[in-house]
Amino acid sequence: MRKSVHVRRQRVRRRGRIGLTRAQALLVLFACAVFFCLLTGFVLAGGEEAEPVYASYKLVTVQPGDSLWELAGRYQEEAGIERAELIAAIKRANQLSHTLIYPGDNLLIPLAK
Template sequence: MLKFYLKLFLFTMFVVIISWYGLSGAFAHTNAFLLSSSYQIITVNNGDTLWSIASNYVTDQDDIRDLIIAIKHTNNLDNGVVIHPGQQLKIPLKTKNLEIGIVVKK
């Protein structure tokens, strides 16, 4: 009887570990813009905001907040920093968009 419970315990632990491993990736969120090695240099125009700039480079499947975070990170911008006309910014481009030729909104 002890062998039965030991086998049951080991099987249950196996199922729990496999389930946990499989589900842990299901809820992970990766910012693809932060992984980018392709950039476009833009010049800030009068009235531009990070939101308005980012909206030109995202698709409907993207979260614009991810691109804003990546723009801040890439350009060493702290929260609350104001961008100015004439300032140049590096805009990270998702490699996937470049490879399959998706046209971003402009």
Template sequence: MKKLWENYSYALVLLAVSLIFSFVAKAQLNNEDAYITVTIEEGQSLWEIAEVFASEHNFTENEFVSWVEKENGIIGEMVFPGDELVIPVVAEQMEPTQIAGAER
């Protein structure tokens, strides 16, 4: 056993560090942003949605609106009733949601 350790100690340490890193990386991925779909109601804007979900995403309202525009192919912040948008939320707080007006 001692000879095995002497010959392969670097490989064994590298393997152990790799496994630990893998577990940490997996845990980090599980805590990152998740996505939900919301349906736009009459009179809603992207800014109102950003305000409603302000505590559930890691963006400023400006960054949130830009992200939603980019990911949903929206030009000029124009959304219409019935549009379904994918929005980012923190995974731990995620729950299926459809919002009516600016309330939740």
């Protein structure tokens, strides 16, 4: 009677295991690595946009009370683009990660493409 109980336990254990050999596990790991590399390559390649080319830049010294919104409005006609686009272009040209500017800062304002 004990022998049949032991056999049942063994059967339960075998059913719960996933039968992968080392070669199969390495193949799955390799396939996942290749998929990850391809996925990150496509994401990184698609995220980069070409830097717009502008005909010229104007160097402006920030005065008290100036903001990027105000400067973009002041130079919007010369730049020939929308105010929001000009703010983004000013941030790129001056490598700003935020919109805070201070009196005395020198900023490049991109003008007509």
